[in-house]
Amino acid sequence: AVSRSSDELALAHVERKSATILIEQPSMKQFHLGMFEIGRPLGKGKFGRVYLARERTSGFICALKVLHKSEIQQGRVEKQVRREIEIQSNLRHPNILQLFGHFHDNKRVFLILEFAGKGELYKHLRKENRFPEWKASQYIAQMASALRYLHRKHVIHRDIKPENILVGIHGEMKVSDFGWSVHAPNSRRATMCGTLDYLPPEMLKPGSSDNSYNEKVDLWSLGVLTYEFLVGEAPFEDTPVMTQRRIARADMTIPSFVSPEARDLIKRLLVLDPEKRIPLEQVQTHPWIVKHCLKGERAANREKS
Numbered sequence: 001a002v003s004r005s006s007d008e009l010a011l012a013h014v015e016r017k018s019a020t021i022l023i024e025q026p027s028m029k030q031f032h033l034g035m036f037e038i039g040r041p042l043g044k045g046k047f048g049r050v051y052l053a054r055e056r057t058s059g060f061i062c063a064l065k066v067l068h069k070s071e072i073q074q075g076r077v078e079k080q081v082r083r084e085i086e087i088q089s090n091l092r093h094p095n096i097l098q099l100f101g102h103f104h105d106n107k108r109v110f111l112i113l114e115f116a117g118k119g120e121l122y123k124h125l126r127k128e129n130r131f132p133e134w135k136a137s138q139y140i141a142q143m144a145s146a147l148r149y150l151h152r153k154h155v156i157h158r159d160i161k162p163e164n165i166l167v168g169i170h171g172e173m174k175v176s177d178f179g180w181s182v183h184a185p186n187s188r189r190a191t192m193c194g195t196l197d198y199l200p201p202e203m204l205k206p207g208s209s210d211n212s213y214n215e216k217v218d219l220w221s222l223g224v225l226t227y228e229f230l231v232g233e234a235p236f237e238d239t240p241v242m243t244q245r246r247i248a249r250a251d252m253t254i255p256s257f258v259s260p261e262a263r264d265l266i267k268r269l270l271v272l273d274p275e276k277r278i279p280l281e282q283v284q285t286h287p288w289i290v291k292h293c294l295k296g297e298r299a300a301n302r303e304k305s
């Protein structure tokens with residue numbers, strides 16, 4: 001009972017804060033469930049389900065993510081949900097899934113999210129096994145653009161992996177699930193669950209004296225993502241103990257079918273010392289990225305091929 005009331009208070013606090021924002025920005029409205037026609041379920045995660053939805057008056061298509069307060073409480077993820085709302089609602093970038101608003105009733109919290117028409121990236125990756133270099137390069141260029149935007153706002157995503165990336169109707173990357181993002185610099189307190197594959201070495205050693213880290217953690221994850229797009233599996237994939245050991249040594253082998261340019265970028269991102277990782281500006285001008293980025297006529301040719 002106590003936690004529920006504190007949870008109610010907490011959400012009321014969020015509501016009040018966003019209410020003040022709403023009042024300041026007359027364009028933002030108070031949302032409620034009756035405003036939406038709910039369509040087919042799009043997916044479900046550990047803490048929620050997402051449905052296709054249409055806002056009745058405007059006909060605007062969106063994705064409605066429903067989180068049950070009881071599950072949020074049990075999973076002790078109120079902080080993450082609040083952070084997801086706070087951070088994601090202030091972000092505007094073509095490769096970041098937009099959060100348009102949120103509301104709650106006595107049992108559930110609702111997030112009004114941008115609809116990503118081509119669904120979950122990891123399903124495309126599993127189906128195609130691995131992406132051709134031109135496609136992987138475009139995806140990584142979009143990810144670098146999204147991360148540059150986040151880092152300029154001192155936001156660290158901390159959980160970049162295929163499962164947290166959606167694909168827009170035009171095949172573009174949409175970074176989502178900011179439940180683990182924080183403002184830099186930061187030292188992690190909440191326990192992590194899920195795959196270790198994407199964790200940078202500096203996040204593996206909580207015992208180390210200075211366990212604060214900065215946005216360079218996303219550069220490591222970008223390197224792991226590049227590898228997985230091209231190879232079809234993560235570079236340090238192994239048993240949990242071995243994965244940690246291999247991450248700590250940056251112990252990976254890059255198959256010979258990976259081009260020399262791609263290999264060069266992966267090796268410049270998967271560097272143990274965070275300060276020595278290639279900065280995002282240099283990712284965007286790296287030969288492997290530039291060589292595949294679409295220019296007018298080449299885009300047209302690719303369309304024909």
Ligand SMILES: CCc1cccc(CC)c1NC(=O)n1cc2c(c1)/C(=N\C(=O)c1ccc(N3CCN(C)CC3)cc1)N=N2
Nearest residue numbers: 042043044045048049050063114115116117118119176177
């Ligand atoms: C609650 C679900 C969840 C839990 C945790 C993390 C995340 C982010 C990835 C999510 N999803 C989330 O927040 N999501 C926010 C979203 C969203 C998910 C989404 N679209 C889809 O999930 C989707 C799935 C399949 C699809 N089709 C598959 C079959 N194809 C032939 C046609 C296209 C088309 C769209 N749009 N905004």
